[in-house]
Amino acid sequence: MNTWQEISTFAWHQGIGYLIGSVLFIALLLYRLRPADRRTLKHTLFFFAICLMGLFISGSFHHLGMAKAASILHEIFIVAEGIVLIRLCGMLVFRVLLPAARLDTPSILEDMLVIVGYLIWGMVRLRYAGMDLSGIVTTSAVITAVIAFSMQDTLGNILGGLALELDNSIQVGDWIKVDDVVGKVVDIRWRSTSIETRNWETVIIPNSVLMKSKFSVLGKRVGQPELWRRWVWFNVDYNIPPARVIEIVEKAIQSADIQRVAHEPRPNCVMMDFDKSSARYAVRYWLTDLAVDDPTDSTVRAHIYAALQRADIRLPVPEGNIHLFKEGEKHNEIRLSRETAHRMKTLRKVDLFRSFSDEELNTVASRLKYAPFVRGDIMTKQGAVAHWLYILTEGEAEVVLESSSGNTTLSTIHAGSFFGEMGMMTGAPRSTTVIAKTDVECYRLDKESFESIIQSRPSIAEEISQILVARQTELHSVQDGIAAAQHSHTQANTEILTRIKKFFGLLE
Structure with a gap:
C-alpha cells in the first residue's frame, strides 16, 4: 500500500462521499433560496473545507506513526463535520421548509434546537469512542450548576429572549416604548433586543430588562390595523x-x-x-x-x-403689562395703510372689482378678512350655502364637480383668481367643491361687507351680473360638455341681475 492510499484509508471514513454530497446539495439549495444567508453559507462551507483538510492531516499523522494524535484529530474533525451538516439542516428546515408551510418560528428556537443537535451528536461520538457517559453527565451537572450560578444575568437574558419569542409578546417590526425609548424592533437575539429609533439610533436592551419591566407595544390591538x-x-x-x-x-x-x-x-x-x-x-x-x-x-x-x-380666532399669548407710547399709534397707522394699499392692488387684478372707484376699493379692502388654508383643506363644499367669496393671493386650488358617477376635476384656480361669487351676490348654494391643492392664502369678502357699496351705487349690480354670467356660462359648458350653456346669454344676464337685486334688497 503506497503512502497516498494509507493516508486516504485512514482519513476518509465510511460515508464521507454521502456527507460531502449532502452538504453541497443543501448548501446549493440555501444559496439559491436564501440570498440573505449567502455570507453565512460561505463561512460554513469554508469551515467544512477545513474539516476535510483536517481529516487528511490526521491521515498524515497516522502515516508518520503518531497513531494517538491521529485518532484524536480524526475524531475532532468528524465531530466538526457533523456540526456543519446539523447547521445546514437547521437552516434548511427553519428558513426554507417551515416558512414554505407558512409556519413562522422564532430564530432563538432554531438556535436552541441546533445547539441541542450539536450536543446529541457530540454525545453519540463520545459513546461511539467507548467513553462512559454516566460519569460525564454527573460531572456536567455540577459544572452546569456552577456556571448557571455565576452567569445568572446572561442566562436570564437568554431565557428572556426565548420567552419573548415564544409567547409573541413582541415581534420584529413592532413599535415599542421602554421607559423613555421609543423605536421599532429590528432584531431579537439571545442576549438582547435591538430597537431602531426615529433619531437614527439603535438601542440595545437586555432581554432580562424587558422581562422584568413594563413596556408598551404601540399601535397594536387584537384584530385591528396598526394605528x-x-x-x-x-x-x-x-x-x-x-x-x-x-x-x-x-x-x-x-x-x-x-x-x-x-x-x-x-x-x-x-x-x-x-x-x-x-x-x-x-x-x-x-x-x-x-x-x-x-x-x-x-x-x-x-x-x-x-x-x-x-374663524378669526387668535391663539392666546402670555399676558403682561405693556406701556404704549404715542409713536406706536403712528407705526400702526403706517402698517395699516400699507396693508390696505396691498389689498387694493390685489382687488384691482380681479375682474369682479374692475369698475370700482378707488374709494369703493378702499372700502372693500378694509373689510377683507384673512383666510389661510392648508393643502388638502376643503375651502368650500358643493351644495353649501355661504354668503361670501374668496380671493386667492398665494397658492393653487382645484375645482371639483361631485356627482353620482364620481368626482371630476374641472379646473385649477391660481393666485389672483376668485370663487364663491354666486353665493355672495345671489345667495345660491355652492355649485362645486374647491380643495386647496397647495398651502393657500386668501382674503374673504362677506355679503355684509359688500352690501353698503351696492346699496350706495345700485348700477354696479348690472356690471357685476355680466361677469357672473360669463363665469356661469363657462361652468355650464364644462358640466354639460357643450359649447354653450342651456340659457342664452341675455336670459342668464337678466336672471342673475334680478337675483342680485332681490338678494341685496334693491327691488322696489
Missing part, C-alpha cells in the same frame, strides 16, 4: 365658546385629506383643561405610519392654525 393615537395640544382664549372651537377644528381636520391620518376612527377635538388665561384643547387622531409622528403632528397643527385663523 397609534396621537395628541396635538393647543390653547384658545376663554372668550371663545368651547363648542365653537371644537366644531371648527373637528370640521377642518375631518374634511381635510391629511397623509398618514386615519379616516376611521375619526379625529376628534376635546377640551382637556383650564389654564390661567386660556382653555386647553387637544386634537386626537390615529397615525397610520408610526415612523412619521412629528411631521404628521406638524401638519395637523397647521390645519388647526389655519382653521382658527379663518
Whole structure:
C-alpha cells in the first residue's frame, strides 16, 4: 500500500462521499433560496473545507506513526463535520421548509434546537469512542450548576429572549416604548433586543430588562390595523365658546385629506383643561405610519392654525403689562395703510372689482378678512350655502364637480383668481367643491361687507351680473360638455341681475 492510499484509508471514513454530497446539495439549495444567508453559507462551507483538510492531516499523522494524535484529530474533525451538516439542516428546515408551510418560528428556537443537535451528536461520538457517559453527565451537572450560578444575568437574558419569542409578546417590526425609548424592533437575539429609533439610533436592551419591566407595544390591538393615537395640544382664549372651537377644528381636520391620518376612527377635538388665561384643547387622531409622528403632528397643527385663523380666532399669548407710547399709534397707522394699499392692488387684478372707484376699493379692502388654508383643506363644499367669496393671493386650488358617477376635476384656480361669487351676490348654494391643492392664502369678502357699496351705487349690480354670467356660462359648458350653456346669454344676464337685486334688497 503506497503512502497516498494509507493516508486516504485512514482519513476518509465510511460515508464521507454521502456527507460531502449532502452538504453541497443543501448548501446549493440555501444559496439559491436564501440570498440573505449567502455570507453565512460561505463561512460554513469554508469551515467544512477545513474539516476535510483536517481529516487528511490526521491521515498524515497516522502515516508518520503518531497513531494517538491521529485518532484524536480524526475524531475532532468528524465531530466538526457533523456540526456543519446539523447547521445546514437547521437552516434548511427553519428558513426554507417551515416558512414554505407558512409556519413562522422564532430564530432563538432554531438556535436552541441546533445547539441541542450539536450536543446529541457530540454525545453519540463520545459513546461511539467507548467513553462512559454516566460519569460525564454527573460531572456536567455540577459544572452546569456552577456556571448557571455565576452567569445568572446572561442566562436570564437568554431565557428572556426565548420567552419573548415564544409567547409573541413582541415581534420584529413592532413599535415599542421602554421607559423613555421609543423605536421599532429590528432584531431579537439571545442576549438582547435591538430597537431602531426615529433619531437614527439603535438601542440595545437586555432581554432580562424587558422581562422584568413594563413596556408598551404601540399601535397594536387584537384584530385591528396598526394605528397609534396621537395628541396635538393647543390653547384658545376663554372668550371663545368651547363648542365653537371644537366644531371648527373637528370640521377642518375631518374634511381635510391629511397623509398618514386615519379616516376611521375619526379625529376628534376635546377640551382637556383650564389654564390661567386660556382653555386647553387637544386634537386626537390615529397615525397610520408610526415612523412619521412629528411631521404628521406638524401638519395637523397647521390645519388647526389655519382653521382658527379663518374663524378669526387668535391663539392666546402670555399676558403682561405693556406701556404704549404715542409713536406706536403712528407705526400702526403706517402698517395699516400699507396693508390696505396691498389689498387694493390685489382687488384691482380681479375682474369682479374692475369698475370700482378707488374709494369703493378702499372700502372693500378694509373689510377683507384673512383666510389661510392648508393643502388638502376643503375651502368650500358643493351644495353649501355661504354668503361670501374668496380671493386667492398665494397658492393653487382645484375645482371639483361631485356627482353620482364620481368626482371630476374641472379646473385649477391660481393666485389672483376668485370663487364663491354666486353665493355672495345671489345667495345660491355652492355649485362645486374647491380643495386647496397647495398651502393657500386668501382674503374673504362677506355679503355684509359688500352690501353698503351696492346699496350706495345700485348700477354696479348690472356690471357685476355680466361677469357672473360669463363665469356661469363657462361652468355650464364644462358640466354639460357643450359649447354653450342651456340659457342664452341675455336670459342668464337678466336672471342673475334680478337675483342680485332681490338678494341685496334693491327691488322696489
